[in-house]
Amino acid sequence: MTRERLLAATGAAILRGLFATLRLEVRDPAGFLSDPPGGPVLFCFWHNRILGITHAFHRIYPAARRGVTVLTSPSRDGEILARLVGAFGMGSVRGSSSRRGSQALRELMRLVRSGRDIAITPDGPRGPRYALGPGVVSLAQITGAAVVPLHARFSRCHSMKTWDGFIIPLPFSRVSVTIGDAVRIAPTNDEGSFETARRNLETLLQNGAY
Numbered sequence: 001m002t003r004e005r006l007l008a009a010t011g012a013a014i015l016r017g018l019f020a021t022l023r024l025e026v027r028d029p030a031g032f033l034s035d036p037p038g039g040p041v042l043f044c045f046w047h048n049r050i051l052g053i054t055h056a057f058h059r060i061y062p063a064a065r066r067g068v069t070v071l072t073s074p075s076r077d078g079e080i081l082a083r084l085v086g087a088f089g090m091g092s093v094r095g096s097s098s099r100r101g102s103q104a105l106r107e108l109m110r111l112v113r114s115g116r117d118i119a120i121t122p123d124g125p126r127g128p129r130y131a132l133g134p135g136v137v138s139l140a141q142i143t144g145a146a147v148v149p150l151h152a153r154f155s156r157c158h159s160m161k162t163w164d165g166f167i168i169p170l171p172f173s174r175v176s177v178t179i180g181d182a183v184r185i186a187p188t189n190d191e192g193s194f195e196t197a198r199r200n201l202e203t204l205l206q207n208g209a210y
Contacts, residue, residue, distance in 0.1 A: 004079045008084045025176040030181045032182075036062050036065060040116055040145050042117070042118050042145050044147050045150040046122075047121040047129075052177060055169075057088065066117070068090045069111050071092075073125035074095055078094060078125065082094060113143065118139070120136045122205075129165065141188065144184075147184075148183075151177065151180065153175075156173040158170060183201065
């Protein structure tokens with residue numbers, strides 16, 4: 001067994017134990033869970049909220065949908081994360097803005113067109129924290145898929161000393177997840193309009209981060 005596979009298997013076992021103790025609270029004002037959209041969506045959330053969102057996906061993701069694929073870094077840490085989310089029933093595509101970016105974008109486009117939902121942390125894999133990269137905007141414009149912002153808050157947690165302040169919920173704490181309104185991003189013809197769309201989505205996510 002490779003080091004990455006061993007770490008992922010160990011991490012998955014630990015997370016299953018942790019998740020079993022957590023209380024999940026879901027706010028869904030737009031009714032995504034009660035009346036899911038017919039087409040695929042792009043779930044968008046900050047990198048340091050990964051554990052809270054993974055817990056929510058594992059508990060409440062509608063079984064009738066075609067599954068979620070997570071964009072992860074092509075680094076060794078990304079391989080561990082890919083195997084980790086795989087243990088909770090999610091697929092993965094390896095890539096980032098700096099490595100394998102165009103190849104990953106093409107694969108994500110193919111998956112969206114096949115009906116699969118995509119989960120993206122737009123400030124990963126290196127940050128800056130809470131700064132939204134252009135990839136999710138480009139993917140939304142090319143595919144026409146709606147962006148669904150996700151927010152996660154924790155009643156008690158530990159923030160690691162990493163670039164993103166990665167958040168680990170403490171056992172028996174509460175994880176509150178809010179599913180935001182779906183956002184459609186129309187194609188743009190110039191850099192200024194693209195930047196406006198990017199900044200609007202960034203602000204929407206930032207408003208749920210504090």
